[in-house]
Amino acid sequence: MSDPVRILIVDDDENILKTFSTALRDAGYTVDTTENGREAIEKAKTNFYNLALIDIRLPDMEGTQLLTTLVETTPKMVKIIITGYPTLQNAVEAVNKGADGYVIKPANMADLLTKIKQQLEKQEKARRYDEEKIKDFIETRLKESRSGEKASPSKRNDS
Amino acid sequence: MHQTGCNLKRVPSQFSATDEKGSMTMVWQYDVYALLLFFAASVSAGLALFMLRRWRFPDAAAFTVLLLMIAEWSLTDGLEYVSADLPSILFWDQAIYVGAAIVPVAFFVFVLLYTGRGKRLSLPSLVLLCFVPAVTVLLRWTNDTYHLFYSGYSLVTSGGLSILQVSFGVGFYVYAAYSYAIVLFGIALLVQQFLRSRVLRRQSVILIISAVVPLGASVLDLLPNVVFPFDWTPLAFAFTGLVYFWGVFRTRLFEFMPVAREAVVRGMGDGVIVLDSGNRIVDINPACEKMFGCGVEVLGRSAVEFFESRGLNGEYLVKESSEIVLPIKDARRYFDLNFSSLHDKRGALMGRIGVMRDITERKQMEEKLIESEEVLRRRAEELAALQATVLDMTDASYDLPNLLEVIVKRAVTLLDAKSGGLDLCDPEKHEVRCVVSYNTPQDFRGLVLKYGEGSSGLVAETRKPLIINDYRKWKGAAPISGATSIGAEISVPMIWRGQVTGIIQVAEDSAIRQFTQSDLDLLMLFANHAAIAVENGRRAEGLEQIVAERTKELIEAQDRLLKAERMAAIGETAAMVGHDLRNPLQAISTATYVLKKELTPSADAKTREMFEVIEDSVAYSDRIVRDLLDYSQELELELSEATPKLIASDAVRQVEIPANITISDLTLDEPKIRVDTAKIRRVFVNLIEDAVDAMPDGGKLTISSNRSDDFLIVKFADTGPGIPETVLRDLWKPLITTKPKGLGLGLAICKRIAEAHGGSITVESKIGEGTTFTLTLPISHSQEGAQTA
Numbered sequence: 045m046s047d048p049v050r051i052l053i054v055d056d057d058e059n060i061l062k063t064f065s066t067a068l069r070d071a072g073y074t075v076d077t078t079e080n081g082r083e084a085i086e087k088a089k090t091n092f093y094n095l096a097l098i099d100i101r102l103p104d105m106e107g108t109q110l111l112t113t114l115v116e117t118t119p120k121m122v123k124i125i126i127t128g129y130p131t132l133q134n135a136v137e138a139v140n141k142g143a144d145g146y147v148i149k150p151a152n153m154a155d156l157l158t159k160i161k162q163q164l165e166k167q168e169k170a171r172r173y174d175e176e177k178i179k180d181f182i183e184t185r186l187k188e189s190r191s192g193e194k195a196s197p198s199k200r201n202d203s
Numbered sequence: 204m205h206q207t208g209c210n211l212k213r214v215p216s217q218f219s220a221t222d223e224k225g226s227m228t229m230v231w232q233y234d235v236y237a238l239l240l241f242f243a244a245s246v247s248a249g250l251a252l253f254m255l256r257r258w259r260f261p262d263a264a265a266f267t268v269l270l271l272m273i274a275e276w277s278l279t280d281g282l283e284y285v286s287a288d289l290p291s292i293l294f295w296d297q298a299i300y301v302g303a304a305i306v307p308v309a310f311f312v313f314v315l316l317y318t319g320r321g322k323r324l325s326l327p328s329l330v331l332l333c334f335v336p337a338v339t340v341l342l343r344w345t346n347d348t349y350h351l352f353y354s355g356y357s358l359v360t361s362g363g364l365s366i367l368q369v370s371f372g373v374g375f376y377v378y379a380a381y382s383y384a385i386v387l388f389g390i391a392l393l394v395q396q397f398l399r400s401r402v403l404r405r406q407s408v409i410l411i412i413s414a415v416v417p418l419g420a421s422v423l424d425l426l427p428n429v430v431f432p433f434d435w436t437p438l439a440f441a442f443t444g445l446v447y448f449w450g451v452f453r454t455r456l457f458e459f460m461p462v463a464r465e466a467v468v469r470g471m472g473d474g475v476i477v478l479d480s481g482n483r484i485v486d487i488n489p490a491c492e493k494m495f496g497c498g499v500e501v502l503g504r505s506a507v508e509f510f511e512s513r514g515l516n517g518e519y520l521v522k523e524s525s526e527i528v529l530p531i532k533d534a535r536r537y538f539d540l541n542f543s544s545l546h547d548k549r550g551a552l553m554g555r556i557g558v559m560r561d562i563t564e565r566k567q568m569e570e571k572l573i574e575s576e577e578v579l580r581r582r583a584e585e586l587a588a589l590q591a592t593v594l595d596m597t598d599a600s601y602d603l604p605n606l607l608e609v610i611v612k613r614a615v616t617l618l619d620a621k622s623g624g625l626d627l628c629d630p631e632k633h634e635v636r637c638v639v640s641y642n643t644p645q646d647f648r649g650l651v652l653k654y655g656e657g658s659s660g661l662v663a664e665t666r667k668p669l670i671i672n673d674y675r676k677w678k679g680a681a682p683i684s685g686a687t688s689i690g691a692e693i694s695v696p697m698i699w700r701g702q703v704t705g706i707i708q709v710a711e712d713s714a715i716r717q718f719t720q721s722d723l724d725l726l727m728l729f730a731n732h733a734a735i736a737v738e739n740g741r742r743a744e745g746l747e748q749i750v751a752e753r754t755k756e757l758i759e760a761q762d763r764l765l766k767a768e769r770m771a772a773i774g775e776t777a778a779m780v781g782h783d784l785r786n787p788l789q790a791i792s793t794a795t796y797v798l799k800k801e802l803t804p805s806a807d808a809k810t811r812e813m814f815e816v817i818e819d820s821v822a823y824s825d826r827i828v829r830d831l832l833d834y835s836q837e838l839e840l841e842l843s844e845a846t847p848k849l850i851a852s853d854a855v856r857q858v859e860i861p862a863n864i865t866i867s868d869l870t871l872d873e874p875k876i877r878v879d880t881a882k883i884r885r886v887f888v889n890l891i892e893d894a895v896d897a898m899p900d901g902g903k904l905t906i907s908s909n910r911s912d913d914f915l916i917v918k919f920a921d922t923g924p925g926i927p928e929t930v931l932r933d934l935w936k937p938l939i940t941t942k943p944k945g946l947g948l949g950l951a952i953c954k955r956i957a958e959a960h961g962g963s964i965t966v967e968s969k970i971g972e973g974t975t976f977t978l979t980l981p982i983s984h985s986q987e988g989a990q991t992a
Contacts, residue, residue: 057786063793070797128785150788150825153796 048074049164050092054084054110055099055126064097067153068160081105081113088118094164100127100134108137115142120170122163126151239441240281246444247274262316269309270447276302277440283367289358292367300343304336307382310414314389317410318396335381342374352378379425383418390414399486399502409450413443474538474559477545480552482506482520494529494538494559526562537566585725588617593732603740604638610733611639614707617729618693618722623709626652626659628702635663635706644688644712657681658694659706666703668695668723673714690714695726697734704734777831784828792821830948833885838959840879847908847917848872850880854887855906863901866891870908874982876915878960883980886953886964890919890976893949897923897974910982914962917978925970934966953978 051073053064058079065075076091078084081102088096096114100107111123124145125138138146144163147156251270257263276299283295311332315324342352352374359366390411397407420439474491478484484501492498501509507517519525524541539560545553601609607625615623622642626635633654640647652660661679662669671677674689690713697705707730709718799806799814806814847870855866887906894904902922909916926934935954950964957964962980 057790059790060786060793063790063797067793067797067800070800126789128782149785150792150821153793 048072049094050074050076051160052084052087052091052093052096053077054079054081054096054102054107056080056101056103057099060099067157071157071160073160079103081107081110084110085113085117088114088121093118093121094167095122095124095160097124097126100125100129100138108134108141111138111141111143120167122160122167124159124163237281237284240277240284243440243444244274244277244281246441246448247271247277250444250447261321262313265309265313265316269306269313272302272305272309273440273443274302276306289367292358293356296367297344300340304339304378304382305333307386308332308336311385311389314392314410318392320392332385335378339374339378342372342378346372346374386414386418390418406450409446413446413450416442416446472561474557476506476557476559477554478506478520478557479554484509485554491559494531494536494561496531520557527559534563536561536563538562585617585721589725589729589732593729593736601740603737603744606736606740607639608641610707610736611641614709614726614729614733615641618709618718618726620693620709620716621711622689623707624659625708626663626706628663628704628706630702635659643710647683650683652681657683658692659708662694662696662706663703666696666698668727669693670718670723672717674710675714688712691716691718693718693722693726695723695730697730697737699734699738704737707733771835773835775835778835781828781831781835784824788821788824788828791817795821830952833952834948834955838882838955840882840959842877843880844875844877845880845883846870846872846875847915850878850884850887851906851908851917854884854891857884857888858891858895860895861901864895864898865903867903867905870906870917874910874915876980876982878980879956882956883960886956886978887917889949889953890978893976894919894921894923894974897921902973913982915980915982917980918975919978920973920975922973925972926966926968926974927970931966931968935964 049072051068053061053068053075055061055064055077056079061077061079065077068075076087076093078087079102081104084096084098087093098107098110098114102110107125107127111125114121114123119142122144123142124147125134125143126147126149127134127138128149134146145159147159247270251267251274254263254267254270258267279295279298279302283292283299286292286295312324312329315321339352342349346352350372352372353369354372356367356369359368393407393411393414397404397411417439471488472490474494475486475488476484476491477486482505484504484506487495487497487499487501492501495501495509495513497509506520510517510520513529515527515529519527519540520542522542524539527538527540528535529538530536539562540557541560542555542557544555595609595613607627611623611625615621622644623639624637624641624643624647625639626637628635635652635654637647637650637652637659654660654664657680658669658671658674658677660681669692671692671694674680674692675687690711692708692710694706694708696703697707707726709726795814795817802810802814848868851868851870855868860866891904891906898904898921904922905918905920907918907920935950954964957978957980960980962978964979965977966974967977968974
């Protein structure tokens, strides 16, 4: 992974933004923060983020609503919901709307980092798989085109 | 008839065309007599024309015929007079006999009809009456051949007049005799009429005179020895015509005829009695004769005497209208007697006519009506009293004892009696108990009688009302002291839904008054209402009790609700606070993580310990927040399958167990239960943590499970110091804690979770020995219990 991993934190609590970004930067991630949903959507449009930590309750919209928007605009971005309201309904809704993880406040930072790492690896794996697939696809196409060149005259002969 | 017998015809002879010309042409002579006859003919003809209007009345028709025949007779007679030659005279003489023959018969028929004898006049009798006139005409007209009417005749001229001189034959004599006979008979009938009734005398007189004068004139003419050169007949006819004229137009001869009187008055069902101005009875109709039980002999008697002979006051004769009573066939009959005055044309009192109408039936109806009105009035009064009583009774302001007393007082007043009482029935014991004793010589309250005993017991048993004329002599009297002063008594049952609930009694001291059926009816009606009122009263009492109970329950429920609301409010606040605490906790937790990571390599023991304190405090704070949120939230169970062993081992792993405490997990792999595993694990963790907390100096916690019927029982037994009883009491209440740390929501939450599953948690504790918590859960957990908050 040559490119730095970029993480966006969406939370209206300043101290959480500060501590989370510190801990994540220490872990080697590039961190960007925002305190509301509207800005989060803007940032996700203009920048690339591998992962977003989203508080379920934001001053301008519900976290789930933001989630829905982000799933549409940046489907490959990993989205982890952090909530102070651990209810089943919340969790189910989050997962249905495309959340990759669901963490209850106060989260153990070590656990959270592990979870982030796992998600990023999964993402990377998928990326690599995709790339390989594309490579395979191109190679296959090349082979096909080459063999196609040979085959085509014979075809003509046959006919 | 007058002219019939004339033997001389005086004919004026100064103008005789026959004589001079000697031909058959009629010869005219003039005479004052002829003029009179013509005048009489015109009057009669005119009257006949006038009378034609009344042709449909038989008597008027007969009168019209009479007038016409008189006119014909007068006219032909007049013409005979003015004729000078024999053929003309003979011709007119023949014509005369048409009228002359019919006039007597017409007169007679008219009189018969006029005096009310028309019924006897049948067609055959009319034909019979006309036989002689018919023969007369026939004989006269055939006289030239047979000479039966005139045996001979000759024309005599004397003093310028031509006169027919005749000698009568047998036909003439028969005719004359017959005519005189029926005319005289008619006159006789008129005279009788005149004598019987004085009311229509004037008319009778007119008719008599009009008949007698021509009759007299003809007799004068007939007398052979009276040589009177003067014929009366024209004068008589002129006179008759005038009299009739006057009679028809001035005395209304045909407007109030005796025949009408006969038809109406005689046939009337009402009695009619006519008195003259001297109060003598001048007429009485058959109906009236029957009423008085008398006959025509009373005519002419004094009415006062007659009335007094019938037991009637003479004053009735003076009054215009009165009611009289007469005995008819042993029955008293009532009559309405009305007198009206009869006046003549000049307004002078002629007499009075009394009309008597039988009003016995009306009178009887009236009496019956008055009687039934009286009954109705009495009933209405009774009902009004009853209604007032019922209204009074149903007044809600009475409590039961008062109501019963009011009932008795009202019953006594209703029957206008002296005293009364009320017994209530006890159908189970078959007893009646006196509860009200009003105005009685002795207070019977509290007196208990068996069914069938005494009057009230008997009514209770038979369910039928009872009238006792004298209680002292009554065989069924109960041996009660004081009852000897009861005379007449009436007892009725109060029946409610087919059950005798009580007996109302009304009594008199003496037996002088006897209670009647109508008293009984009234009291029964009253008792029906009283029974309802009593039942309402009883219900109201029961109702009050129920209301009191319900009110108490309601207050308690309200209290609980208030407490619950307060708790809910606390819970809501706690949830809010909890959530808001989670952010700073997160920040603290993350910051600590960052710091710890940075400092760990170089950190000394003290720094590490401090980090641990921070981490523990955050964890503990988190637990409090979780408890608060759990307690304030509604419980929603997510059921999954688990075993006691699985849950217990998970729970034990979650709890940090100090070294001085040993955990003995004796839970089994069965039975399988369907529970909200996470929540039940919470319960386990809580109970384990509490046990650990309870044994700071070390000890042993034994967790065991077993199955009892359909329940799983899990026991958490520690060897701690035990819980004091004062604490045990409030153990399950939220926010109560004995520990220095925590909100004290743990056990409350456990209890809620257990109950939400349809289970329970109980505790047993012995000071110095330890505490055992017992969790009971149904094995086949039903979904219904899952929603319990």
